[in-house]
Structure formats: C-alpha cells, structure tokens
Amino acid sequence: MAWRLRLAPEKTNFDFFRHQWLTFGGSVLLMLAAFLFWGTEGLNYGIDFKGGTTLRTDSSQPIDVGAYRQAMNGLPVGDVVITEVFDPSFRADQHVAMIRLSSVEADQAVSETDLAAVKAALTNLDPAIKFVSEETVGPKVSGELVYTSILAMVVTSVGIMLYIWMRFEWQFALGGVLALLHDVFITVGIFAFFQIKFDLTIVAALLTILGYSINDTVVVFDRLRENLVKYKTMPLRDVMNLSVNETLSRTIMTSLTTLLAVGSMMVFGGDVIRGFSFAIFMGVLLGTYSSVYVAKNIVLMIGLDRSEKPKNGKPSDHEFANIDA
C-alpha cells in the first residue's frame, strides 16, 4: 500500500449530535453576537455604500498620518479617514495610504476643486507622493447599491432554496438555506467586529460563500438521501451521523484545497483584494462547519416524512418513496 496523506481515518464513527447543544447552540450564539456587533458597532462601509471619495497614495517617503491630517486641516472637506496600508508585496520604499474624504455637507462627494486642493496640500507635504487611484461615488448610486446587494442576497437564497426543494425535500431546502444565512451573518459580524472595510466586493464574496457553502451542504444531503433509501428503518439521527462520517474525508479534503487556494490569495494577492479574500476564507471555514453541525440539525429538528404509506389514497410523492436503488 502506497503512502497517502490521510486527513481523516478511513472509517470514522463520530457522533456529530453528541454535543449538539454546544455546537448548534454555539452557532446560534455566534449569530446573535454577529447581529449585536452589526447593530451596535455597525459596518465600516466603503464609499460604494456611503458615498464619498477615496484617494490611494503611494510614496517613497514614510507616511506620517498626523502630518497628512495636519496638511488637510482647514481645507473644505468633512470627515477625513487616513489609513496606512501594509502589504508583504510592497517594495521596501513603498508607502501606501488610503484616504477617505467626505464633503462638508454629509453624504456629498468631494467636489473636484476641493479634491485638487487636497492633492496639492499633500504634494506640498511630500513631493514624492503619487495618487494611484481616486474614486468618487455619489449618494444616489450608493443607496441603490445597498438595495441591489440585498436583492442579490435574497434572490440567490431563494434560487438555491427552490433548487434544493426540487432535488430533495423542503426540510432540506430550509436547513440548507438557514445554514447559509448562518455563514453569511457570522462573516458580516466578523467584519463589524474588526471594522474591516465593507464594500461592493465584500458583497460578491458573501454571495460566493452562499455558493460554496451550499455546495458542501448538498454533498452531505446527497449522501443522506442515498442512505435514507438504503437504511429504511435506521433512526434519522443515525442515518445522518453515518452520512456525515462517510463524507467526512471529502469534506475535509475539499475545504483544505479551497482554503489553500483562497489563503494564497489572501496572503499574496495584494491589499486591494484582501478584504474579499478574507471574507471568502472565513466563509469557507464557516461553511464547512455549518454543513456538518448546522444544516442537518435543522432537518432533524423539523423531522422528515419517511413513510411509504400512500396518503389519502394518493401514492406517496416524497423523494424517498418508490425509489428502486
């Protein structure tokens, strides 16, 4: 027998429900905490959602955030947020800062002349400074982007739910989608907790999490469906444990390959995309967890109709009846 890297023993027999009050309850608590941070701290919205202007500066001189702020003092701009950016891919003498400006009147983009004044003041402070990107989003667009993003989330969840309902049973659809929302909300909670910039690409990342996480859950459900037909009399809870155990090796393998790829994007992909990669990384971790500990628990709580007796004279129409396997 040739050597193989084994992440999970060949045959496992874990009881994934043993600590369900800890695991499932933990998930519920984490979700509550996520909502709490979201509600109290709020998200650190980027200009995509809030409107305003960002400038990215690049200089060979070290950045003194205080001096930058001083230079902009007295200029006709409202809130100024200056963040120095660090990245392993930067050259030794590359110093990057992100400056977010909003106009004096709330929710207005900075006018062109004011922006030119800001740039002139910074160039005056540091002649080596370059403005490598500049973005301005007006309040009208940012409001719409919030709406479109929420719509995208809802449409995707409903689409996935309908598909799973079609392929499995409604209990699976509900369990699967609740597990998805768990992944997404906790990720959003993490963004609120660490106050990481939340912009349009993060929404794309959250939608990707929806896609990835359901992928994981579907694999478990697929095996569950197969085993439900195979072991008609085994209690639901045991069939579920069996299914998760059987797919455990695959679940770990796939999560690890995905985490390797996304992790490499997070470390080496540059700071522009870091928030995005981080969101997907967290989502993959949570997605793996939720497909093992959340989705099927919900199905178990709701219960499944496994009877083969015809109801009201009509032949039983659920997925596990009349299957010749």
Added chain:
Amino acid sequence: MLYSPLWKRLLILALCAWGIVASLPNLFYTQVEAHNDATTAIAANAGVATPEQTADLAKWPSFLPSALVNLGLDLRGGAHLLAEVQVADVYAQRIDSLWPDVRDALRDVRDQVGAVRRMPSVPGVLRVSVGNADGMAVAVAKVQALASPVVSLTGVGQKDLEVTTEGQEIVVQLSEPERVATDTRTMQQSLEIIRRRVDAVGTREPTIQREGTDRILIQVPGLGSAAELKAIIGTTAKLTFNTVVGRTTNPAADPGPRNSLLASSDEKDVYYIVADEPVVSGEELTDAQPSFDQNSRPAVSFKFNVSGARKFGEYTSANIGQPFAIVLDDKVISAPTIQSAIQGGSGIITGNFTLEESTNLAVLLRAGALPAKMNFLEERTIGPELGQDSIDAGKKAAVIGVVAVSLFMLASYGLFGLFANIALVINMALIFAVLSSIGGTLTLPGIAGIVLTIGMAVDANVLVYERIREELRVHKTTARAIEIGYERAMSAIVDANITTLITAAVLFFLGAGPVRGFAVTLGIGIITSVFTALLVTRLIISVWFNWRKPSEIVV
C-alpha cells in the same frame, strides 16, 4: 473496461487542445497585444505598414489564435465614469420652442380668445393665459391642433402634447408616450456623441454603454484620470451665434424679454445681453478644425452646411458694423463686430484659447452637442502602476495556489492526484480560452474567482476518488469500482455545481463592474471544472487503465 466511444474521446481531446492553444496568447500578453495593435493599424492604413509595425507584427505568429482576455480597469488602469443624463432638459427645450407656434396659432383667433400671455412656470411646462374666458375652448382646440402623433412603437395613436386648462390658463406639456420616446432618442444621441468624442481622443477599446433608463457608463482604459475624461464628455458643447443687444458690467442687469444675460468667458465682469433666438447654431456646422488667427493665436475654424451658410450670409450682410456673439454652453466666447458680409459659410472663432483648448473645442464641435446635460454619479481613476501591482500579486497568488493544491492532491491520491492535477491545468487553460474567445474582461475579483475555482475544481475529483475508495473497500473489481465511483458521485457533483452556478448567475445579472467580471470567471470556471474533473480525468484514467491493466489500484 471503462469503455467510451471513440468520437467522445476525440471530442474531449479536441476541446482540451483548443483550450491550450486558445489560452496560449495570454501567456505572451504584451507581444500579442503589440501584434494585434499592429494588425489593426495596418488594416486601417489600407495595408501599408511602417517598419515598427512590421516588427510588432512579427512578435506573434499569425497562424496562432491572437484573441486576448480584456483586462478590466482595475488591472489596466484608466478612467471610469457613471453619468446620468438629464433627460428632462430636453422636455424643457421642446416646450420652449413650442411657444412661438402657440402664440402664432392663437393670434389667428385673437378676436375670440383675446390677449394671450406666457406665464411663468416650471421647466417643461408651458402656461398661457387667455384674455377672454369664453374663447377657452377655441384656444385649446387651436393648441391641440399643434400636436402630432407620437413616433414610437408603443405610443401608436397618441399625440405628443398634453393640453389641459387651469382657470384662465392653458397648460401644455409633453404627453407620457412622447416623453418615453424622447428619452430613448436623447439617450441614443448622447451615447453616439460620447462615442464620437471618446473615439476622437483615440484610446484603446473604450466601453460606452447605457445602464438602466437614463445612465451611461463610460470606461476608458489607459486614460490619465476621470477628470480628463469628464473634460471631454462633460461639456455640452452647444454652440450658437446670437445677436448682441447690449454689453454691461452689471451682473444683475435686466436683459428684457426674450433676451438673456450671459457672462463672457475670458473678460472678467463683462456681460452680454444677447437675443435668445440664435441666428445659426452648431447643428449646422459640417466641420471644425483647430487653427490660428492672423496673430498666430490658437483658434478654431469652422464651416457651415448650405442652409447655415445662407442664414449666416444674410445675417452678416444685413448687420455690418454690429457685434454678434459666439456662445458656447451659455458663455460668450467672443463678440466680434461684423466687418463685412461673410459668404461661403466658413469662419473662425477666436478667444483666449490655449492650443489644447482650441483642439478640444474643435473635437467637441465636430462631434456635435449633447442633447442634455449630464450629472456624474461615480468617478473612478485607477493608476496603471496599481493595476500592474494587482496583476503581479494576482499571478503570484494563483501560481502558489495551484502549486499548493497540486502538491496536496498528489500527497493524498498519488497517481490519481496527478491525473486530477493534469485536469486542473487544462481547466485553467480552458477558463482563459473561453474568456479570450468571448471577449470577457478579467478584473481583480475575477482573478480571485479563478483562484477560488482552483480550490473548488478538484472538489469533483475528491468526490469521485473518495467514492472509488469506498467502493474498493466493499470488494468490487477495480474497473467496476472506478466506474461506480464516477456514477455515484455524479448526483452530488451536479447538485453542488448547479447551486454555485445559480450564485454566479445572480452576481452576473445584479452585479456591476468588477463584480460582474468575477461572476463571469466563476461561472466559466464551474462549467470547465466539471468538464475537466469528470470527462478529462475519466479519459486519462481509462487510457492508463487499458494500458497498464492493473489488477489492483490504490487511490
């Protein structure tokens, strides 16, 4: 054993070969780009090539495909603008130009309606007070007769004007179907004019498209900044030649009826009172070129079409010694005195121009005036250095990701892992091949999408291999185990990928800009990865199996 028909195998091989060949140009991006640019330049120059172009042409053999993935603005650098066209401006212009007609029509029935007067009102609505209340019905009928049928598919049988009465006043505005038809025309004209203006500046592959009802998205790669782009497309460039009524330094001077007080563009505190009705307008220009006046200062020379030339000739011969104003976007550029009748329809506009300004003005005049003003909702400028940094970082991350995943697969599944890795490389090639041939755009999130696909692409293989392991454990023969492994893993793979495809579709239809680029790469990645992970690895395994005929296998 693991038999599949020859045509199927050939088809799979052909697809893989196409993927590799068609993705090849992207590995030599700059050479192929130079080659493509040279090809278009030579074609535009009727087949005549300069030595540099011939050299560029030789950088890439022409028998190989040369389609490249477009790089999004976030990777190439450039300017992005989202503009909102003030479509309501056009309603106001239409209604304003209606007033003389209404006045003339009511003058004919003066004995019944009495004196008519234009009342102040919001833009886009004409209010006319009628002196004699008894003549209201006659007046309304007269005004209604001015309406003409709407020219559009949906508005058939409807009139373009809506005439109502409010007390002593007749209220005239555009009808709903006419507004819709007008909006469509305004948007088409704006798009066309923006396209002409951007093309005149001559940059590579600008994106100019309509978004929603009244918005236009403009992306110009390689342009220095959004401000520069705005200078080109943000000016309305409405040029008129008007009669000068007077000149003043009082900004609050009363211009009198049907005149306007306009500021001078180069003299401070000088205002001109000019007649609203233009003598000739920029629509009648046939050409405009940057040139120089007698004192060698930059100027713009222009030429009118026949009717414009006639009107201009008649006006100038009747008004020798009088000043007239050249008005651009409600500012008087200059107000020269007519020295002699200008026949032939050509002339020159002087002002305090720099060379750049005169060149820009000529471009704007040639392209025509925008039908309505634009508001800019979103402006983004991405420097080329930042784009290049992102490409480099993305490449590095992708390579490290592929290597790490490959090593991991190799360690976990040995030879079968190697097969999966071959499929992974073919998958990457296919993604780029499809993206290049459909002219897709690669954005930074798009690169992330590809990297994510690397991780997820091997998932189908993992599912199959794990299944084969299970089947081997229950003592199936090796070939049978492989076959059943593929068969049984199928439903999970299909379900899992269709749900991800749903996500990609939503992202595509609801997402904007870079996010849409991500959706495209994710969607393509899902389809190609199912193809490579199922069909390609299966083909490799069956070839290997029939060659080595192993009695037992270790997955």
